[in-house]
Amino acid sequence: MKLLYWLDDWLTLSKNEQQAQLPFTGDDLLDDVFVKYHFVDLDKPLLFTFSPAGTNYQEHDLHADFSPWGYRLAQKQGVNIIAFQHLGRSNWFRSRNLIFFLEQLATLLEPFNRRLGYGTSRGGFGVGAFANLLQLDTVLLFHPVSTKNKAKAYWDTRSSTDIAQQFDWEGDYHDLDLGKAQGYIIYDPTNPIDRRHAKRYAGLTHLRVFGMGHGTHATYMNKFGFYKQIAVDFMRSEHIDIAQFRQQTKTLRFKEDYYKRLNKANAKSLHRLELLSKAHNILLEEKVEHVQEHQAQIDIQPLIDIAIKHQDEHPQDAIQLLEVAQQLVPDDPLVAHTLKQLDKDE
Structure with missing residues (x-):
């Protein structure tokens, strides 16, 4: 628990001395959870992230440059970050060692005036369960699970609920506890289980995306940079422009796959x-x-220029840029020709 020892010493310094010690980066392994942290600026918020299901790494996958879910994105935004990455397939952040670490950590965070939480699905549970302990101010949650306690969420009939019963769902931090935290929860109201979990986060601002489903964040929606941009805005300002968000979701209606997912739901x-x-x-x-x-307002020339500039070094990236340009302006002959040439070379 290197971080706890470092923070304990760091707290004895003046604020100027604390800032002079930054940046500071490190990691710890807490039973079946890997934590990585990067502190850069006392005037920036401290962000906590918890990994979602589907990021099923094992201990042998860890290496010097390994980054937990959300870690690199937070680094790029220049915020302080403590990222928790679960190891193994069935892991709900219930380890006694992890909980002890978080309880000790919560007493050592006084220099950070603003504390944020960001998570999706299982990671959303992690943020919600420890929000009050960590004294989070603002959270951003995508279709989070609130608990796997069957008495409280008897309607959560997903297979993950039965598998999760191997853990203690009566002890500390087994249910959401937001404390003073405000923020946003984004979910699909056509998914009945997600909708009922979301209702339990009554104090947050609810933003609904019809047809989003439960596992779309990392696949379909993410392909369009939809959620990444929301997360970036949140990290930079702790705020989501709701009018802009609704405009973005409106444009999703023009995508055929969106209706396929609604029909399925x-x-x-x-x-x-x-x-x-x-x-x-x-x-x-x-x-x-x-x-x-x-169409007349869209200038795709910068995309074409970048694609051509990097086509030799990064051909696949160039093709992806041109495919985006083609989605924006489907009938542009220059895009079609350049893409055809790149596909042929590749």
Whole structure:
């Protein structure tokens, strides 16, 4: 627990002396959780991240440059970061050693005036469970689980609930405890289990994305940089521009895959499927008008220039940039020609 010893000594210094000791980077292994930290500036917030399901690393995957979920993104934003990465497939941050570490850590954070939490799904549970202990001010959660205590969330019938029963769901920090924390929760209200978990986070600002599903954050939505930009805005300002967020979600309606996911989420309701079909047909007409209205304003030349500049060194990245340009301006002959040439070379 190197961090605890370092913080204990660091707290004896004046603020100027503390700042002079930064940046400071290190890591610890706490049973089945790897923690990595990077402190850069006392005037910047301290961000806590907890990893989601699907990041199922093992201890043998750890190396000197290993970065837990959310760590590199936080580094790029220049904030202080303590990132917790669970190891193994079924891990709900219930280790007694981890909890002892967090309880000790909570007493050593006085120099950091602003404390943030960021997590999704299982990671959202981690943020919510330890928010009050760590005295978090603001949180950003994507479809978080609130608890796997069957008495409190009897309606969570996912297979992960039964698997999670190997852990203690009666002891400390087994349920959400936000304390004074404010912030945002983003989820899909058409997912009934996510919706019921979200209702338990009553004190947060609820932002709904229809058709998002539960595991889309790391795949479909992330492909468009949708959630990454939200996380970046949150880290930089502790704030999400709700009007802009709603405008972004509105543009998702123009993506065919969005309706496929909505149809899947509502497969058992013929009434909803009929409504979705009508809405989809209306949107197809709107999409044509939307594209025509905005195409003239889109300048894709910078994307083409960057792709051509780096095509020899990073051909796959160049192709991806051009594919984005082609989505923005589907009928541009220069993009089509350049992409065809790159595909041929590749």
